[in-house]
Amino acid sequence: MTQTDDARLPLHARTHDDLLRRIRAGEWPHDVPLPSEGELAAEYGISVGTMRRVLGTLTSDGLVERRQGRGTFVRRAAFEHSLARFFRAGDRVPASRILDRQRVAAPADVAHALGSSGEVLHLLRLRLLDDEPYLVEDIWLPLPAFEPVAVAALDDLGDLLYPAYERLTGLVVAAATEDLSVVTASADDAVVLGCADASPLVRVERSARSVTGQVLEHRISRGPASRFHYRMEIS
Amino acid sequence: MTQTDDARLPLHARTHDDLLRRIRAGEWPHDVPLPSEGELAAEYGISVGTMRRVLGTLTSDGLVERRQGRGTFVRRAAFEHSLARFFRAGDRVPASRILDRQRVAAPADVAHALGSSGEVLHLLRLRLLDDEPYLVEDIWLPLPAFEPVAVAALDDLGDLLYPAYERLTGLVVAAATEDLSVVTASADDAVVLGCADASPLVRVERSARSVTGQVLEHRISRGPASRFHYRMEIS
Numbered sequence: 066m067t068q069t070d071d072a073r074l075p076l077h078a079r080t081h082d083d084l085l086r087r088i089r090a091g092e093w094p095h096d097v098p099l100p101s102e103g104e105l106a107a108e109y110g111i112s113v114g115t116m117r118r119v120l121g122t123l124t125s126d127g128l129v130e131r132r133q134g135r136g137t138f139v140r141r142a143a144f145e146h147s148l149a150r151f152f153r154a155g156d157r158v159p160a161s162r163i164l165d166r167q168r169v170a171a172p173a174d175v176a177h178a179l180g181s182s183g184e185v186l187h188l189l190r191l192r193l194l195d196d197e198p199y200l201v202e203d204i205w206l207p208l209p210a211f212e213p214v215a216v217a218a219l220d221d222l223g224d225l226l227y228p229a230y231e232r233l234t235g236l237v238v239a240a241a242t243e244d245l246s247v248v249t250a251s252a253d254d255a256v257v258l259g260c261a262d263a264s265p266l267v268r269v270e271r272s273a274r275s276v277t278g279q280v281l282e283h284r285i286s287r288g289p290a291s292r293f294h295y296r297m298e299i300s
Numbered sequence: 301m302t303q304t305d306d307a308r309l310p311l312h313a314r315t316h317d318d319l320l321r322r323i324r325a326g327e328w329p330h331d332v333p334l335p336s337e338g339e340l341a342a343e344y345g346i347s348v349g350t351m352r353r354v355l356g357t358l359t360s361d362g363l364v365e366r367r368q369g370r371g372t373f374v375r376r377a378a379f380e381h382s383l384a385r386f387f388r389a390g391d392r393v394p395a396s397r398i399l400d401r402q403r404v405a406a407p408a409d410v411a412h413a414l415g416s417s418g419e420v421l422h423l424l425r426l427r428l429l430d431d432e433p434y435l436v437e438d439i440w441l442p443l444p445a446f447e448p449v450a451v452a453a454l455d456d457l458g459d460l461l462y463p464a465y466e467r468l469t470g471l472v473v474a475a476a477t478e479d480l481s482v483v484t485a486s487a488d489d490a491v492v493l494g495c496a497d498a499s500p501l502v503r504v505e506r507s508a509r510s511v512t513g514q515v516l517e518h519r520i521s522r523g524p525a526s527r528f529h530y531r532m533e534i535s
Contacts, residue, residue: 147534240535247482247500247525265482265500265525290482290500290525299382300475 080109081119088128088139089276094235098136099129141227141237148192148200151245151269151295152288157194161224164257165189168208168215175205178272178283184208186215190226191257198258200288206281210234227273230281239276243269247290254287265290315344316354323363323374324511329470333371334364376462376472383427383435386480386504386530387523392429396459399492400424403443403450410440413507413518419443421450425461426492433493435523441516445469462508465516474511478504482525489522500525 084105093099099120100108106116120137123129130140149159169187176182188204204226206214213233214222222229227238249263258266266287273282319340328334334355335343341351355372358364365375384394404422411417423439439461441449448468449457457464462473484498493501501522508517 240533243532243534245528245530245532247502247528267482293480293482295480297478297480298475299478 076109076111077115077119080111080116081122083109084119084123085128088123091237091276093139094231094237098132098138101136141231148269148286148288151267152200152292153294154194154199158224159192159194159199160196161222161226162191162193163188163219163222164191166215166219171205175283179205179207179280181207186211199292200286201254201257202284202286205283206230210236210281226282236275236281238273238281241271241273243271245269245295248287250287258287258289260289267293311344311346312350312354315346315351316357318344319354319358320363323358326472326511328374329466331373333367333373336371376466383504383521383523386502387435387527388529389429389434393459394427394429394434395431396457396461397426397428398423398454398457399426401450401454406440410518414440414442414515416442421446434527435521436489436492437519437521440518441465445471445516471510471516473508473516476506476508478506480504480530483522485522493522493524495524502528 087093099105102113102116102120105120106113109116120129124131124137127140129137131137165188167187168184171179171182171185175185179185186206186208188202188206190202190204191198192200192202208215211230211234214230217229217233221233231237246268248266248268250258250260250266252262254260254266255262255264260266267290269284269286271282271284271286272280273284274280322328334340337348337351337355340355341348344351355364359366359372362375364372366372401421401423403419406414406417406420410420414420421441421443423437423441425437425439426433427435427437443450446465446469449465452464452468456468466472481503483501483503485493485495485501487497489495489501490497490499495501502525504519504521506517506519506521507515508519509515
């Protein structure tokens with residue numbers, strides 16, 4: 066290694082940190098690629114090789130992703146698929162049916178979770194596998210931020226909500242906290258899920274946040290405990 | 301930075317990798333500290349400052365831990381406490397009661413998990429919080445490796461098994477895979493746990509491995525689903 070290589074180290078770190086700051090600040094929306102390696106290298110006054118290493122680090126950290134022939138994009142977490150971590154679905158992708166959508170006064174626990182009292186948008190959503198009930202979800206969204214979701218045609222929401230949120234409101238889910246517990250099916254849940262009254266369900270309570278930590282959605286999903294499975298590695 | 305600093309970088313990395321190899325090879329048992337910073341620095345022909353950085357990295361990676369006034373030790377994962385991640389225990393540490401200990405022919409699934417057919421040691425273990433049943437566990441251990449556990453006084457096994465395994469056999473649990481599911485209580489489990497027959501239990505199936513990947517223990521723990529809670533962060 067030469068002294069030139071050595072001097073490059075802090076510059077690599079500084080460039081990485083500044084790009085991270087810009088990603089977190091939302092400079093690049095979901096459909097806008099980052100500038101090319103060459104453009105970024107010129108902007109930071111570093112070699113293309115060093116910029117490639119910086120982008121390599123951001124890629125392996127899961128912050129950006131390269132899309133073949135389209136460029137480098139800020140990565141969206143694939144949260145919508147994440148409940149499949151808990152409830153066996155095989156290779157099938159669940160479909161979505163919004164059973165109810167209403168503006169309601171926030172229940173106390175929802176107001177607490179969203180950090181805002183007043184009116185919220187409530188969705189009751191059924192997820193299906195091959196037309197069979199898979200999960201039922203209560204979803205609460207703050208208003209007026211999610212007003213576009215309140216007025217959109219239900220068909221426009223599609224099977225995955227987070228891309229719809231981003232498309233309609235520009236708000237991006239970047240992180241979440243999930244709490245798992247086991248409950249018994251309410252009479253309503255039993256009807257919707259087609260299971261016996263009071264049969265065990267696994268309940269996943271999720272608070273989803275933006276990059277800045279703002280809670281964008283509070284969601285309580287329930288599915289049959291018989292379908293529940295979760296694997297983890299500890300070391 | 302000077303060129304001397306620069307040349308130190310690969311040396312730091314090489315020293316780190318070699319110490320990691322020695323830790324994994326089991327060079328330092330649970331009660332034997334690593335040599336001092338000064339001794340290790342002399343052995344590798346590097347400065348004490350560089351060795352301190354190497355040990356700092358191993359510490360922050362959770363591979364070694366410094367114990368006040370005693371030195372640096374290879375860290376043992378605190379797996380015994382890890383079921384408290386799933387079953388609410390408050391601040392209390394569960395006690396342990398071995399209800400049964402027998403040499404048995406390995407059931408097929410256990411033989412598969414342990415990668416060894418033939419005779420195994422089976423423990424039926426009850427864990428208690430304030431003398432109330434908390435969890436029940438079936439534990440299988442390969443023989444003859446765990447023969448010392450088969451013949452030890454039950455009192456010598458204590459409330460935490462992994463330190464006992466290490467003390468009695470020298471074998472150290474370093475990693476594990478856990479599978480969570482929800483089951484209904486068998487008649488036996490209901491009696492031991494003091495719950496209703498067929499009431500929902502959360503089942504944690506764990507395969508615990510040595511640093512070299514050898515399966516040392518297969519364990520199936522069950523606890524009341526009403527006590528189950530698990531939080532995770534995703535991003």
